Amino acid sequence: MADVSTLRILIVDDHALMRDALMAVLRRMYPHSRQQEVDTAAKAVEAVETDVWDLVVLDLGLPDGNGFEPLRRLHAMRPAMPILVYSSHPEEKMGQAALAAGASGYLCKTADRAQIGKAVSEMVAGRGYVSDRLRTVVAQRDHENKRRTTVLSAREMEVLLALGLGLSNKEIAARLGVVASSVGTYRARIMEKLSLRTTADLQRYVVEQRLLVA
Numbered sequence: 001m002a003d004v005s006t007l008r009i010l011i012v013d014d015h016a017l018m019r020d021a022l023m024a025v026l027r028r029m030y031p032h033s034r035q036q037e038v039d040t041a042a043k044a045v046e047a048v049e050t051d052v053w054d055l056v057v058l059d060l061g062l063p064d065g066n067g068f069e070p071l072r073r074l075h076a077m078r079p080a081m082p083i084l085v086y087s088s089h090p091e092e093k094m095g096q097a098a099l100a101a102g103a104s105g106y107l108c109k110t111a112d113r114a115q116i117g118k119a120v121s122e123m124v125a126g127r128g129y130v131s132d133r134l135r136t137v138v139a140q141r142d143h144e145n146k147r148r149t150t151v152l153s154a155r156e157m158e159v160l161l162a163l164g165l166g167l168s169n170k171e172i173a174a175r176l177g178v179v180a181s182s183v184g185t186y187r188a189r190i191m192e193k194l195s196l197r198t199t200a201d202l203q204r205y206v207v208e209q210r211l212l213v214a
Contacts, residue, residue: 004124007033008052012044012070013059013086018109022057022086025116030124041070048077055123058103060087060094066175067158068101075102082123091134093211094157101154105129152193159186163199164206 007030013019019037026035036051038044041062048056062070074083082104087094095106105128107119115131122129130138152160155176162172169183176183196202 004030005032007124008054009033009035010044010047010051010053010056011035011037012039012041012056012062013037014039014062015059018059022116025113026120029117029120041065041073044070045073045077048074048081052078053081055120056081056083057086057120058083060085060089060098067161068098068154069158069176071098071101071103072154082126082128084119084123084129089211091131092137093209095130095134096138096151097154097157099130106134107131108133152190156186156190156193159183160190160202160206161211163187163190164203164211166203 009026009030011019011022011026013022016039019039023035023037026033036047038047039062041064044056044058044062047053056074058071058074060067060071071083071085074081079102083102084105084107085094085098085103086107086109087098088109090108090110091106098106105119105123107116107129108131111119111131119129119131158176159172162175167175169180169187172183173180191197191202194202194205196205
């Protein structure tokens with residue numbers, strides 16, 4: 001459990017109003033905490049390289065972020081550092097994949113002040129945070145998995161989103177730092193897991209599930 005009298009919190013979000021709102025909540029909760037805000041994945045990496053943080057609050061929609069890659073990188077740099085993903089995507093869309101990629105907690109930006117406070121408190125206490133909504137989703141999907149229903153990995157989710165944007169395998173490979181043949185393998189797995197037959201089916205699925213809503 002972190003010492004709240006010397007708490008160090010890094011906020012990573014490209015929207016100034018969101019950073020300001022989070023910092024206001026955190027100052028009320030921990031008036032003696034030290035806070036820093038950055039607006040890109042590159043600045044987040046630099047901040048984590050040069051300092052130790054008791055909590056990182058991370059947006060997934062960074063302009064230089066490429067999906068879950070900043071989360072994976074920060075987690076790899078400091079595996080014990082708690083990372084709370086604070087995203088515009090609902091928990092049932094991205095929550096499980098974010099936890100699999102290294103997050104200690106996941107919170108949707110539709111959360112009210114009380115939910116934010118609870119999530120941060122749980123993270124600071126070292127317990128991680130899963131909302132009631134995500135806990136229900138996880139329980140339901142665990143049950144469904146026993147009946148061979150789909151759960152995409154974090155990497156498969158990234159490829160799915162990129163395919164939904166209409167990117168080619170080569171473009172996705174360059175974005176994710178993998179070879180094009182690997183993208184083809186991920187694509188095949190996604191199609192099988194989601195019981196889709198064509199690229200048009202896949203893109204329709206992304207739209208219908210609102211996976212690209214900012």
